[in-house]
Amino acid sequence: MATSSFGVPTPRVDGRAKVTGEAKYAAEFRARDLAYGFVIGSTIAKGRIRRIDTSEALAIEGVLDVFTHAHRPKLASSDDKYKDEVAPDTGSPYRPLYDDKIQFSGQPVALVVAEEPEIARFAADRVRIDYEREPHVTDFDAALRHGAKPNEEHAHEPRGNAAEAFARAPVKIEREYRMPVETHNPMETYATTAIYEADGRLTVYDKTQGAPNSWNYVSNVVCIPKSKVTVLSPFVGGAFGSGLRPQYQLPLAVMAARALKRSVRVTLTRQQMFTLGYRPANVQTLALGAERDGHLASFRHEVIGITSQFEDFQRNIVGWSNQLYRSAASELHQKLVKLDQNTPCDMRAPGGAEGLYAIECAMDELAYAAGIDPLELRLINYSEVDQEENQPYSSKELRACYRQGAEKFGWSKRSREPRSMRDGHELVGWGMASGIWEAMQMPAAARAVLTANGSVEVASATADIGPGTYTMMAQIAAEMLGVPIANVTARLGDSSLPKAPVEGGSFTTSSVGCAIHAACRAIRKELIGFASKMANSPLAGVSPDDVVFADGRMRHKDDASPAVLLLDAMRAGNAERIEKEGKVKPGEKTEAIPHYNADLAHFTHSAIFAEVKIDEELGVIRVTRVVNAVAAGRILNPLTAKSQILGAVVGGIGMALHEETLTDNRFGRFMNHNLAEYHVPVNADVHAIDVIFVEEKDDAINSLGVKGVGEIGIVGTAAAVANAIFHATGRRVRDLPITLDKVMGWSKPESQAANS
Amino acid sequence: MASRAAATQKSEKFPAPAKTAITLVVNGVSRKLEVAPWTTLLDALREHLDLTGTKKGCDHGQCGACTVLLDGRRINSCLTLAVMKDGANVTTIEGLAEGSALHALQRAFIEHDAFQCGYCTPGQICSAAGLIAEGRARTADDIRELMSGNICRCGAYPNILAAIEQVLAQRGEPAR
Numbered sequence: 001m002a003t004s005s006f007g008v009p010t011p012r013v014d015g016r017a018k019v020t021g022e023a024k025y026a027a028e029f030r031a032r033d034l035a036y037g038f039v040i041g042s043t044i045a046k047g048r049i050r051r052i053d054t055s056e057a058l059a060i061e062g063v064l065d066v067f068t069h070a071h072r073p074k075l076a077s078s079d080d081k082y083k084d085e086v087a088p089d090t091g092s093p094y095r096p097l098y099d100d101k102i103q104f105s106g107q108p109v110a111l112v113v114a115e116e117p118e119i120a121r122f123a124a125d126r127v128r129i130d131y132e133r134e135p136h137v138t139d140f141d142a143a144l145r146h147g148a149k150p151n152e153e154h155a156h157e158p159r160g161n162a163a164e165a166f167a168r169a170p171v172k173i174e175r176e177y178r179m180p181v182e183t184h185n186p187m188e189t190y191a192t193t194a195i196y197e198a199d200g201r202l203t204v205y206d207k208t209q210g211a212p213n214s215w216n217y218v219s220n221v222v223c224i225p226k227s228k229v230t231v232l233s234p235f236v237g238g239a240f241g242s243g244l245r246p247q248y249q250l251p252l253a254v255m256a257a258r259a260l261k262r263s264v265r266v267t268l269t270r271q272q273m274f275t276l277g278y279r280p281a282n283v284q285t286l287a288l289g290a291e292r293d294g295h296l297a298s299f300r301h302e303v304i305g306i307t308s309q310f311e312d313f314q315r316n317i318v319g320w321s322n323q324l325y326r327s328a329a330s331e332l333h334q335k336l337v338k339l340d341q342n343t344p345c346d347m348r349a350p351g352g353a354e355g356l357y358a359i360e361c362a363m364d365e366l367a368y369a370a371g372i373d374p375l376e377l378r379l380i381n382y383s384e385v386d387q388e389e390n391q392p393y394s395s396k397e398l399r400a401c402y403r404q405g406a407e408k409f410g411w412s413k414r415s416r417e418p419r420s421m422r423d424g425h426e427l428v429g430w431g432m433a434s435g436i437w438e439a440m441q442m443p444a445a446a447r448a449v450l451t452a453n454g455s456v457e458v459a460s461a462t463a464d465i466g467p468g469t470y471t472m473m474a475q476i477a478a479e480m481l482g483v484p485i486a487n488v489t490a491r492l493g494d495s496s497l498p499k500a501p502v503e504g505g506s507f508t509t510s511s512v513g514c515a516i517h518a519a520c521r522a523i524r525k526e527l528i529g530f531a532s533k534m535a536n537s538p539l540a541g542v543s544p545d546d547v548v549f550a551d552g553r554m555r556h557k558d559d560a561s562p563a564v565l566l567l568d569a570m571r572a573g574n575a576e577r578i579e580k581e582g583k584v585k586p587g588e589k590t591e592a593i594p595h596y597n598a599d600l601a602h603f604t605h606s607a608i609f610a611e612v613k614i615d616e617e618l619g620v621i622r623v624t625r626v627v628n629a630v631a632a633g634r635i636l637n638p639l640t641a642k643s644q645i646l647g648a649v650v651g652g653i654g655m656a657l658h659e660e661t662l663t664d665n666r667f668g669r670f671m672n673h674n675l676a677e678y679h680v681p682v683n684a685d686v687h688a689i690d691v692i693f694v695e696e697k698d699d700a701i702n703s704l705g706v707k708g709v710g711e712i713g714i715v716g717t718a719a720a721v722a723n724a725i726f727h728a729t730g731r732r733v734r735d736l737p738i739t740l741d742k743v744m745g746w747s748k749p750e751s752q753a754a755n756s
Numbered sequence: 757m758a759s760r761a762a763a764t765q766k767s768e769k770f771p772a773p774a775k776t777a778i779t780l781v782v783n784g785v786s787r788k789l790e791v792a793p794w795t796t797l798l799d800a801l802r803e804h805l806d807l808t809g810t811k812k813g814c815d816h817g818q819c820g821a822c823t824v825l826l827d828g829r830r831i832n833s834c835l836t837l838a839v840m841k842d843g844a845n846v847t848t849i850e851g852l853a854e855g856s857a858l859h860a861l862q863r864a865f866i867e868h869d870a871f872q873c874g875y876c877t878p879g880q881i882c883s884a885a886g887l888i889a890e891g892r893a894r895t896a897d898d899i900r901e902l903m904s905g906n907i908c909r910c911g912a913y914p915n916i917l918a919a920i921e922q923v924l925a926q927r928g929e930p931a932r
Contacts, residue, residue, distance in 0.1 A: 021809015643872055
């Protein structure tokens, strides 16, 4: 019997395209007479545009037009048209070039279109804009003084009396943690190439995490019949959540193409990437009370996060303790303050990365307060039930993560006291943390076509922003139909393909993958039907679940009798091609998932162990080792899955040590808006990272038993690094990023400075 | 300024800069093009020659996505004006493979999954080719340091290191 290709490291099917430069991204598609747009952003954070003088720009040779709110094609006038698939429920989405109102610094106020990109950019400097300024609030601390409003969308029922339990607890800590704004900064800047076809139809290449989302949005906003526009996005140069909502270059390029009746490309600059959404800054207060033996008696967690004046954006930040640990009493609050900035948006593990940073640092502090090993404290409070929904888990191999991670890292050799380990002139610190992320599934559809020449095509409107979606799709079809992966072509990033959700939240494989699984199951059934009608068929009367597909053949699973060639079965059925569509809907028990149980909680878990070395005199921090042990159900492709965890750990190191988008509150504007001043980890910042996937079988979750790995690697990583820094130095820095000035005590952390 | 005002008054167009004819030898092929003095080598490659394998990530020499080999040395093509390089030899990602046979670095990048989204990848590979030619990398830390001008936001650094180490080892230049 052939062994499964699931679990076998499989190189990317699009690898060759990516290493040769053949893979084309949104700004790389050609068109005859292509014109180039350059966006002008507002220099004020709040107010209105009094006047825009475009005459100088229009007088430059090669400038075709300058679009503004006063000079533009028709745009939709109701909020619902601007609400994309990922728009917050509460609020009114921002409308690009709609009116004279300025809501955030960098908001597009004009689009210059010219024959050449340099001319458009030069002419943009010649557009004179007269603003009427209003006072803005972009200072988080200043806004906090006016109070925060509870976010009803994330209200949690209290459990027991947490305040009383905290007061009585013999061991307790109460701490405040802070995180700054972080900016996604995928390497590819946002771009849209809107190709104006001869018949007036538009083919739009857009950088997005969901071609269907962009397609819906742009046809609604720019008032084009859906049948006249197609959005394509075959390759996406990273996104990390920034492409979940359509970005403003999309409607700008499309409106210009419509108005000029020619193809237009709009590419954002790196600076303009800082005018899009961001991971919102937050302040978290945790009060943890425990018995002397470490059992949690009370868990109180409050977060205040920032959002824009016009939309309420916030993800689950405080709910995770209920989902991860067992605590007798709990009280959880989420609040918002509104600033004159663009709406924040999802950034890798939105909410989880923030919440677990603070929760896992607080657990470390509690461990020290209780005199218990930090890993032991997690085991003492291990939960078999998600206390938020009061449901057991469909699977939770977190104990195995702790055990295997600790063993690989050598945790048992850790000496407890801070400043007790060193390597020459460097202080050595070992810290750990847990990670958790929800294993979700979204409605999705996919199509699979088997052709009589043995080739297979699978297609879905999903995206591949880097995790390896093309490869996942091809691998599932190859496995299900028993053909070599080289025979399979995967298509995605096309709004005309079967509908898929945006790629995010770690749910692409569980959604699109399971839809492909369903489509291939339907093809298998048809093939078995054809085969069972063949003369002397070895498959007559055999149940589809008992048939194995491998090497281009199918046979009974316990039978050594002759196999049937797929192509013979197709011939017998007189079929040139078999085309099937597969669909999945969350919460549905089907024959593909007989053990599905809707009353179970679905989560991915991890245990992260980090080593830092800190130069005692200079304060330079190096993360020299990380072990991240992950329980994420079945791992289809360990090669690409490992890359997801590695990359997310690098993101977590960035959160811990480097990343901070700074606001100049005088102008209400992000000031370090480039890759020299917004620090992200580079190769020299990253050392040994070990990834362990612990065995976790889950047949109650979905037809593939997968949970997704896109987010889990970043969740908890910053806390593990922060805890290691405390262990190395004895100094708790509670505001990210942990830069050397804070570690050395040269500058007071903001949270302490505010109180002194 | 005065000349522009005059031009505007006469309702004549303010002229775009005049173009210069230059020749670039790109991936072994002589290419003639007309470029304005403000056109970068990066935009000349991407917009004039349709060689979009070379990527634009920041346009300020801060990310390395636009790395190409100029007369064998790795440079940021976004910080180089095309007119300055008349007659130069440029190797881009499109020119590394020999026909259908991939360059050793391209094979190693696939094997080690040294990329995810793929956008920094051409720059990483060209930079690695330059690094190998420089002959300075002796240890893994050398490679990390000398590859730190190329940002990978997907965080594929450990795999990029492994891919480069493998190619160096194949050439008898072990990095340890």
